[in-house]
Amino acid sequence: MTTKTLGRIYIALIMVFLYAPIAVLIVLSFNASRSRVVWGGFTLEWYSSLVSNSSIMNALWTTFGLAFISALISSVIGLFGAIGIYSMRRRGYRLMLFATNIPMINADIVTGIALLLWFVRFLPLGFTSVLLAHVTFNLPYVILCILPKLRDMDIYQYEAALDLGAGEVYAFVRILMPQILPGVLSGFLMAVTMSMDDFVITYFTKGAGVNTLSTLIYGEIRKGIKPEMYALSTVLFFIVLLLLMLVNLPYDRIDLHKYLNRFKHYRSEL
Amino acid sequence: MNRNRTRLLGVPYIIWVIGFTVIPIFFIITKAVTDGEGAFTLSNLTAIFDQLHRKALVMSVSLALVSTIICIILSYPVALILRSSRFKRKSIILFILILPMWMNFILRILAMQMIISNNGIINHILETMGLAPLKLINTPGAIILGMVYDYLPYMMLPVLNSILSIPEDVIEAAKDLGSDSLHVLTRIILPLSLSGVGSGITMVFIPSMTEFVIANILGGGKIQLLGNIIEQEFTVSMNWNLGSGLSVTLMAFVLITSFIFGRHQEDTAAGFAI
Amino acid sequence: MKKRILSVLLVACVSAALLSGCGGQSTETASVPKTGEVLTVFNYSEYMDPDMLEQFTAETGIEVKYEEATTPEELYTKYKSGGISYDLVCTSDYMCKRLIDEGEAQPVDFGSMKNASNINKRFWTFNKAIDPSGTYALPYFWGTIGILYDTTKVNGDIDSWDVLFNGDYSGQIIMQDSMRDTFMITLKYLGYSLNTTSESEIREAADLLKKQKPDVEAYLVDEARDEVVAGNATMAVVYSGEAFLGHLYNPDLKYVVPKEGSNVWIDSWLMTKNCTNTEAAQKFLDYLCRPDVATANFEFIYYSTPNDAVIKNMDDELKNDPAIIPPDDSVAVCEVCTQIDSETTELYNELWKELKAQ
Numbered sequence: 001m002t003t004k005t006l007g008r009i010y011i012a013l014i015m016v017f018l019y020a021p022i023a024v025l026i027v028l029s030f031n032a033s034r035s036r037v038v039w040g041g042f043t044l045e046w047y048s049s050l051v052s053n054s055s056i057m058n059a060l061w062t063t064f065g066l067a068f069i070s071a072l073i074s075s076v077i078g079l080f081g082a083i084g085i086y087s088m089r090r091r092g093y094r095l096m097l098f099a100t101n102i103p104m105i106n107a108d109i110v111t112g113i114a115l116l117l118w119f120v121r122f123l124p125l126g127f128t129s130v131l132l133a134h135v136t137f138n139l140p141y142v143i144l145c146i147l148p149k150l151r152d153m154d155i156y157q158y159e160a161a162l163d164l165g166a167g168e169v170y171a172f173v174r175i176l177m178p179q180i181l182p183g184v185l186s187g188f189l190m191a192v193t194m195s196m197d198d199f200v201i202t203y204f205t206k207g208a209g210v211n212t213l214s215t216l217i218y219g220e221i222r223k224g225i226k227p228e229m230y231a232l233s234t235v236l237f238f239i240v241l242l243l244l245m246l247v248n249l250p251y252d253r254i255d256l257h258k259y260l261n262r263f264k265h266y267r268s269e270l
Numbered sequence: 271m272n273r274n275r276t277r278l279l280g281v282p283y284i285i286w287v288i289g290f291t292v293i294p295i296f297f298i299i300t301k302a303v304t305d306g307e308g309a310f311t312l313s314n315l316t317a318i319f320d321q322l323h324r325k326a327l328v329m330s331v332s333l334a335l336v337s338t339i340i341c342i343i344l345s346y347p348v349a350l351i352l353r354s355s356r357f358k359r360k361s362i363i364l365f366i367l368i369l370p371m372w373m374n375f376i377l378r379i380l381a382m383q384m385i386i387s388n389n390g391i392i393n394h395i396l397e398t399m400g401l402a403p404l405k406l407i408n409t410p411g412a413i414i415l416g417m418v419y420d421y422l423p424y425m426m427l428p429v430l431n432s433i434l435s436i437p438e439d440v441i442e443a444a445k446d447l448g449s450d451s452l453h454v455l456t457r458i459i460l461p462l463s464l465s466g467v468g469s470g471i472t473m474v475f476i477p478s479m480t481e482f483v484i485a486n487i488l489g490g491g492k493i494q495l496l497g498n499i500i501e502q503e504f505t506v507s508m509n510w511n512l513g514s515g516l517s518v519t520l521m522a523f524v525l526i527t528s529f530i531f532g533r534h535q536e537d538t539a540a541g542f543a544i
Numbered sequence: 545m546k547k548r549i550l551s552v553l554l555v556a557c558v559s560a561a562l563l564s565g566c567g568g569q570s571t572e573t574a575s576v577p578k579t580g581e582v583l584t585v586f587n588y589s590e591y592m593d594p595d596m597l598e599q600f601t602a603e604t605g606i607e608v609k610y611e612e613a614t615t616p617e618e619l620y621t622k623y624k625s626g627g628i629s630y631d632l633v634c635t636s637d638y639m640c641k642r643l644i645d646e647g648e649a650q651p652v653d654f655g656s657m658k659n660a661s662n663i664n665k666r667f668w669t670f671n672k673a674i675d676p677s678g679t680y681a682l683p684y685f686w687g688t689i690g691i692l693y694d695t696t697k698v699n700g701d702i703d704s705w706d707v708l709f710n711g712d713y714s715g716q717i718i719m720q721d722s723m724r725d726t727f728m729i730t731l732k733y734l735g736y737s738l739n740t741t742s743e744s745e746i747r748e749a750a751d752l753l754k755k756q757k758p759d760v761e762a763y764l765v766d767e768a769r770d771e772v773v774a775g776n777a778t779m780a781v782v783y784s785g786e787a788f789l790g791h792l793y794n795p796d797l798k799y800v801v802p803k804e805g806s807n808v809w810i811d812s813w814l815m816t817k818n819c820t821n822t823e824a825a826q827k828f829l830d831y832l833c834r835p836d837v838a839t840a841n842f843e844f845i846y847y848s849t850p851n852d853a854v855i856k857n858m859d860d861e862l863k864n865d866p867a868i869i870p871p872d873d874s875v876a877v878c879e880v881c882t883q884i885d886s887e888t889t890e891l892y893n894e895l896w897k898e899l900k901a902q
Contacts, residue, residue, distance in 0.1 A: 004355070007347075007351035007354070007355065008351075010347055010348070010351060011348060011351060011352075014344065014348060015366070017419065017422075018366075018367070018370050018419075018422070018423075019370065020381075020385060021370075021378045021379075021381035021382045021385065021419070022370055022373055022378065022381070024381040024384055024385060024391070025373065025377055025378070025381050028381075033793070035770060035773060035789075035793045036380075036384065036770065037384070037770050037771075037773050037774035037776075037793075038773065038774075038793045038794070054594060054598060055594050077282050077283050077286060078283065080279040080280065080282060080283065081279070081280050081282065081283025081284070081286075082280075082283075083276055083279045083280065084276065084277050084278070084279040084280015084281065084283060084284070085280055085283075086276075087276040087277050087280075088277055088280070096280075096284070096287070099287045099291060099292065100287070102291050102292075102295065103291055105472075105476060105524055105525065105528045106521055106524065107476070107477075107479070107480030107497070107517070107520055107521070107524060108477075108480065109480060109482065109497055109500055109501060109517070110298065110480075110500075110517040110518075110520065110521055111294075113298060113500075113504060113513065113514070113517060114294035114295055114297060114298040114517075115290065115294050116625070116627065117294065117297040117298060117301065117510075117514075118290075118293055118294040118297050119627065120625060120626050120627045124627070124628065124629070125627035125628050129627075132290060133290075135286070135290075136286070136290040136291060139283070139286065139287075143283075193371075196372075197371070197375065199375070199376065199483065200483075207609075207611075207627065207628050208584045208585075208586070208609040208610065208611035208628045208630070209584075209608075209609035209610050209611060213374055214374060214375075214376060217374055217376045217377060218376060218483075219589035219590070219612050219614065220589065220590065221376070221380065221487070221767060222589060222590070222614055222765045222766040222767050223589065223590035223766050223767075224766075224767070224770060225377070225380065229377065230377070233373050233374060233377055236372065236373070237369075237372060237373055240369065240372040241369060244365050244368075244369065245365075322897065322898060322901045325901060326901055387771075387774065387776045388761075388775075388776040388777070389774050389775040389776045390774075390776070405715075407762075407776070408761055408762045490761060490762025490763060490764065491721045491762055491763030491764060491900065492757070492760065492762060492763060492900075494900050494901040498900075499897070499901065502897065502900075504621065505615075505617065505618045505621050505622075506615070506617040506618065506621070506723070506893070507617075507893045507897070508617075508620070508621055508624070509893075
């Protein structure tokens with residue numbers, strides 16, 4: 001056997017490792033039995049009952065809504081915050097970066113509990129408290145996606161525009177924004193991903209009647225996950241697959257790891 | 271640019287950081303250094319040295335460490351194979367690595383449980399092949415497996431990124447100067463990929479240190495990590511002071527870890543430009 | 545660069561289209577207009593048919609904010625953390641007693657509720673142990689704790705807790721990941737009352753549990769049932785209600801309440817002291833006792849119901865299932881858990897933590 005074949009086998013094994021659980025979940029979505037450990041034959045029932053399952057659908061919209069709104073808010077605050085930090089002097093700059101890092105390196109459980117202890121003082125737990133929590137842990141990702149863009153941008157263009165009589169707002173929109181927009185976009189997408197992925201912080205800060213998919217699933221573990229949940233995951237999986245293929249395949253240069261490889265650039269700033 | 275005025279743009283963010291990062295941390299520290307009646311005490315902080323908590327800490331650190339090492343070991347061959355195959359469509363590889371992360375992680379861990387349980391898929395396959403079943407679930411090994419499964423992409427992405435971006439010229443030059451493959455690996459690829467490994471370590475080690483969901487599902491409730499104990503203090507024993515004390519200790523631990531590994535990193539921000 | 549932004553926008557559009565495509569089917573059934581009243585209800589997870597909540601809102605116009613917890617302790621913590629003000633809480637017997645004793649509950653006028661009489665007298669009597677005045681707790685579901693086991697993997701019938709502790713089934717046992725339940729059955733096995741406050745008796749139970757731990761495959765809650773169904777374990781300590789579904793999925797499974805005795809538990813509803821709209825809350829409690837609603841909830845959970853109207857309309861097969869209606873002789877050896885002494889609870893907490901971390 002050649003090294004090349006061995007290499008292919010190795011890659012294939014890693015793929016199996018990463019995708020086997022997903023295959024299991026997809027198979028379960030077609031299982032007619034309500035128990036995940038019994039195979040009751042093939043069915044499409046869960047796909048049709050999915051849309052009428054109000055708790056799952058509510059959780060789905062809460063999850064999406066939360067992800068979108070929190071990402072939007074954190075993008076706006078983060079954009080101006082990053083510009084503010086960028087124009088600070090050395091000491092303030094480093095201090096702010098350190099503060100920015102806290103939610104990122106803290107254990108989720110610590111962040112969740114700290115926010116809970118704080119929220120119960122002035123805010124009834126509910127959608128708002130979860131939203132505030134999500135914006136809080138999204139902000140660092142946004143800031144750290146935008147800051148490198150600010151450092152790389154050509155500030156002279158902006159100053160030249162001002163010298164030539166452009167208003168500050170006009171120069172900001174026409175000169176600065178196009179240069180840092182990619183950073184804002186990656187920050188936004190990263191924030192959406194992080195928000196959708198979170199369980200622990202949501203679990204501690206959520207109020208009555210507010211459920212995301214994660215918290216709903218955690219509550220269902222004991223009595224058995226509803227089969228509709230597998231159907232929903234399968235649908236979401238294929239939608240994301242489709243979307244990522246649309247975005248990824250035509251252009252080779254898009255590096256999604258930029259959104260994930262999150263610790264790299266801020267570390268160098270410390 | 272008028273620095274004084276642009277600095278004002280940062281004000282909402284600064285308020286947010288103070289309001290929702292600094293103050294909550296202050297609260298948790300206050301809880302940590304008081305007892306149930308509100309009197310000052312250090313016992314919640316020193317509680318980490320109790321035999322029970324020490325054991326959980328040691329268990330957390332060792333499981334996280336083993337998981338991190340396995341992630342590194344699994345990642346390198348992938349990077350080297352992809353490099354030698356000249357398969358440069360990074361986007362597809364990243365795509366493959368990221369896709370599973372869009373399925374809820376609790377569901378994926380539950381699926382993993384079904385694969386490795388006593389009467390699960392792996393043991394069924396072994397049985398049909400006439401082999402003895404394996405004891406996988408409800409052991410520390412199962413928790414490690416779950417952590418490696420969940421965090422492998424976080425290690426693989428930076429490692430791949432750093433190894434695939436080593437210029438071919440550098441390696442060619444080394445070969446021209448008489449280096450063999452092993453030499454190239456140890457003297458060029460390894461040192462140049464360390465920054466990637468460094469960020470991979472922080473991204474795998476920290477979350478696996480503080481994990482409690484994976485341990486609950488794959489450990490059968492028999493193995494207590496520090497994360498589990500903290501969770502229990504808050505949700506079962508109602509001892510918020512002790513829970514906060516342990517959280518603060520954990521926080522200090524994580525900070526130290528991230529500083530140690532953070533130092534190894536080069537300025538790779540340039541690689542981030544889209 | 546432009547291309548990239550375009551592609552991102554494209555994705556955004558496609559996803560928006562997909563989302564709105566799924567979003568438009570909120571079914572408006574004929575219902576009473578919302579009154580603006582809101583009830584915050586706190587219950588165990590998967591312990592009520594969600595359709596019944598929607599139906600309640602449709603019938604009365606009262607909106608229900610529904611929150612779930614998985615264990616009595618978690619429920620108590622969430623309740624006490626004060627982040628959410630609950631109107632109605634459903635929890636286990638001893639936790640009900642604790643809340644009542646702490647003055648967290650307010651009296652309910654059961655007499656004025658049309659359907660409260662559907663609850664069999666026997667359960668009001670049972671509940672005297674936690675609510676002597678009979679004015680706070682409304683029985684919701686009840687059952688016993690016993691062993692669910694796979695008859696093909698054991699010799700003969702099981703009739704004693706001994707199988708859990710004698711080491712014969714090492715690695716095949718699933719215990720409850722619930723402090724109280726696990727201690728209670730161990731105390732019963734040792735021949736003590738499960739309401740004991742004797743430190744030495746409790747410590748003896750803890751030592752036995754520590755000795756047993758290497759034989760235990762896992763500490764789980766309700767998912768224990770699936771593990772026995774799947775053949776991942778031979779036996780599990782479960783609530784009687786779980787046994788019905790277990791038997792349904794795997795006919796080889798059998799449920800037994802061991803001869804040493806066990807715990808008979810009742811989960812009840814309390815109206816909290818914070819509840820201001822008591823009329824709406826009583827409406828909700830009354831609604832839960834209504835035969836059609838109680839039947840729907842029963843068929844969602846399959847735990848034993850205290851509601852006579854539900855039992856009357858049950859199939860004979862269900863009526864004769866000991867997991868659905870525990871026979872009197874098995875209940876006779878069981879005790880209600882009422883022990884909430886704070887020192888003992890702390891001792892439990894400490895010993896439980898030691899056991900789990902061992």
